[in-house]
Amino acid sequence: MLDARNQQRLEEFIQELGVLGQMRHPNLVMLIGACFKLRSLVYEFLSEGSLEDFLKNRPGLLTWQMYTRIVYEICSALIFLHSNKPQPVVHGDLKPANILLDANFNNKLADFGLCRFLPEGADTVAFLRTSNIKGTKWYIDPDFLEAGKLSPGCDVYSFGVTILRILTGAPPARVVMKVYRANERKKVMTIVDPTAGPWPDHVAEYLACVGLKCCEPERRNSELMMEISTGLKDILAKIGA
Structure with a gap:
């Protein structure tokens, strides 16, 4: 009989295998193989490690142009995960440590052990209620913590915190309030x-x-993500990144 810890690892293994085994996108880590007996997954090799490593331990190696492209x-x-048919997918643990970079600094979203499929046919306002709150402190949507409603908006909140970390280079604790105050005073720079750079x-x-905006409850939806995608695409085209 599996103990609770091993059972949890098995569930995360099956969850990740289920998602990455059927989904392909240039910015999702590619699953190459799996061994059920060892509960091991084999991924493509991403030589530059995680975005967290660059933010925390290797400052100065990525330029603002590269960071902007990473956000895009x-x-x-x-957007790809949340619009998946017939079941939208919520990553559930988006953070810089789960964003990996290849030799050309293209990024790949990884670690789908906490991801969940929403009910079939659901849109981005639907949710899955759960009492099993998982994720990483500072990146977890406060609404999810309070009500246990897992939705694409939870990923959008985590995305917002990640954007603010990339912009400031600051640790996640209170980075939202730090940027909010600077923005209110028009002192973002x-x-x-x-x-x-x-x-x-x-x-x-x-x-x-x-x-x-990603951290505002009323704005965490697919329309905002499409708006951000379009805005960033325009910026990247102008700066040639």
């Missing part, structure tokens, strides 16, 4: 990550704005 690619991956005002202010 994460957005693209989430005083808190951007200087190691990423000279951020253009319009890019930094745009990322601050959409990052904060």
Whole structure:
């Protein structure tokens, strides 16, 4: 008989295998193989490690242009998951540690052990109620913590926190409030990550704005994600990134 810990690992293994075994997207990590007996998954090799490592331990190696493209690619991956048919997918643990980079600094969303399929035919306002709250502190949607409603909006909140971390280089604790206060005072440029190079005002202010919107309960929906995707695509086209 499996103990509780092993049972949880088995459930996460099956969940991840179920998602990555049937879904393909340029910004989702590619599953190459699996061994059920060992509960092991084999993925494509992503040589540059995680985004968390760059933010925390390797500052200055990624430029603001590269960070902007990374945000766009994460957005693209989430739109793909949330619009999956017949069942939308919620990642459930989006954070820089689960965003991996290849040799060309293209990013891939990884670690689908906590992901969930929403009810068949659901749209992005639907949710799955659960009392089993999982995720990573500071990235978990406060509404999910309070009501146990798992929805695509939970990923959007985590995406917002990730955007603000990328913009500032700051740790996740209270980064939302830090950017909110700076934005209210029109002082966003005083808190951007200087190691990423000279951020253009319009890019930094745009990322601050959409990052904060992602953290607002009434704005966490598919329309916002499409709006962000379009805005970032326009920015990337203008800067040639």
